[in-house]
Amino acid sequence: MMSSQRTPRSMHRRTPVWQPPTDVVELMGDVSGNALNGWDETVDRPPTLVMWANPKQLAHGPVQERMTRQFLEHPDLRSVLRPDDRHEPVTVATQKLERSPEQWMDDITTFASGLDGHEVELIGVARPEPNWFFDGRSSSLPFVVMLGVAMDHEQLATAPEHTSAMEVHRQYNRGTAAARALADLIRGRGYVAEGHGGPGAGPLQMVPAAIAAGLGELGKHGSIINRQLGSSFRLAAVLTDAPLLAGSPDVFGADDFCVGCRICTDACPPDAIAPERRLVRGTTKWAVDFDRCLPYFAVSHGCGICIAVCPWSTSGEAPRLAQTMQRKMSRRAASPAEQSRAELAPRPGTE
Numbered sequence: 323m324m325s326s327q328r329t330p331r332s333m334h335r336r337t338p339v340w341q342p343p344t345d346v347v348e349l350m351g352d353v354s355g356n357a358l359n360g361w362d363e364t365v366d367r368p369p370t371l372v373m374w375a376n377p378k379q380l381a382h383g384p385v386q387e388r389m390t391r392q393f394l395e396h397p398d399l400r401s402v403l404r405p406d407d408r409h410e411p412v413t414v415a416t417q418k419l420e421r422s423p424e425q426w427m428d429d430i431t432t433f434a435s436g437l438d439g440h441e442v443e444l445i446g447v448a449r450p451e452p453n454w455f456f457d458g459r460s461s462s463l464p465f466v467v468m469l470g471v472a473m474d475h476e477q478l479a480t481a482p483e484h485t486s487a488m489e490v491h492r493q494y495n496r497g498t499a500a501a502r503a504l505a506d507l508i509r510g511r512g513y514v515a516e517g518h519g520g521p522g523a524g525p526l527q528m529v530p531a532a533i534a535a536g537l538g539e540l541g542k543h544g545s546i547i548n549r550q551l552g553s554s555f556r557l558a559a560v561l562t563d564a565p566l567l568a569g570s571p572d573v574f575g576a577d578d579f580c581v582g583c584r585i586c587t588d589a590c591p592p593d594a595i596a597p598e599r600r601l602v603r604g605t606t607k608w609a610v611d612f613d614r615c616l617p618y619f620a621v622s623h624g625c626g627i628c629i630a631v632c633p634w635s636t637s638g639e640a641p642r643l644a645q646t647m648q649r650k651m652s653r654r655a656a657s658p659a660e661q662s663r664a665e666l667a668p669r670p671g672t673e
């Protein structure tokens with residue numbers, strides 16, 4: 323592993339930093355995932371695929387293979403891996419159904435409510451940007467529908483136990499099934515649509531697409547914080563040429579909250595969550611240290627501690643925190659003096 327790319331350790335930790343076992347260190351090799359991810363690069367570019375694809379084509383493929391083996395050896399985890407990946411997409415109808423973009427939006431909202439048997443908790447639409455697609459992958463389809471499926475927070479909170487990983491995979495499966503069902507619905511109406519769901523990587527990074535679609539803000543832990551579900555959800559996506567209406571980012575103060583919070587930073591066993599933003603492919607943003615996260619992630623069934631401990635993820639907390647942060651944002655917008663006070667004040671539960 324390259325050491326020059328590492329983040330400084332948090333000065334506030336109460337527990338020692340976890341150290342990876344020798345066999346995982348060896349599997350990590352000498353290639354820095356942070357370098358592949360574009361840390362300290364000043365120019366935007368397509369992201370490099372670093373995980374959850376054909377391991378033979380990945381720099382850290384041996385770590386992914388070790389993690390997959392560990393999953394398959396665990397009877398409970400094996401039972402939630404997607405049993406059948408041979409979904410046959412519906413043939414695109416030869417005649418296009420004429421619907422206005424507003425009618426299409428009504429239709430996908432109805433879909434999200436579960437009338438087709440695939441309820442999803444969050445749905446939004448964005449226009450894909452070229453640099454959301456992994457290097458070597460692309461799409462000319464003009465819209466991406468982002469779906470969010472809620473996780474049971476009680477199960478998630480058992481992270482890093484395998485019971486949390488089981489819930490993660492149950493919801494990945496639900497999101498994938500919903501994305502495929504929505505794509506089939508669209509294809510049956512004469513438009514092109516492709517459904518994609520985790521944990522395998524699809525053609526594009528889902529986090530920037532979901533932020534653009536209005537599903538939430540990027541948190542310090544590198545996942546999205548939604549105003550209803552916090553970070554207790556998983557994403558799936560449908561690329562399509564159906565005439566939809568793109569949404570816009572939902573800014574409600576989660577990013578601002580992260581500035582004064584260090585809960586995930588302190589809770590992360592390998593100290594992979596830096597307290598400050600990084601420059602990544604031309605954008606300064608919250609970014610998890612891949613080289614520190616991956617070894618722990620691999621030996622702990624996908625970890626998930628950071629999203630479980632995030633105060634926004636606790637059941638029922640996100641709407642209350644969103645309201646509080648929006649009130650603060652409104653006050654700051656109205657008063658520069660209040661803005662300075664708010665920037666200096668500690669946040670409850672973060673000291």
Ligand code: SF4
Binds near residue numbers: 632
């Ligand atoms: S735990 Fe705190 S710092 Fe981390 S993502 Fe959640 S709100 Fe942000």
Ligand code: SF4
Binds near residue numbers: 589593626627628629
């Ligand atoms: S998944 Fe686990 S190891 Fe990775 S950043 Fe989150 S808490 Fe840290």
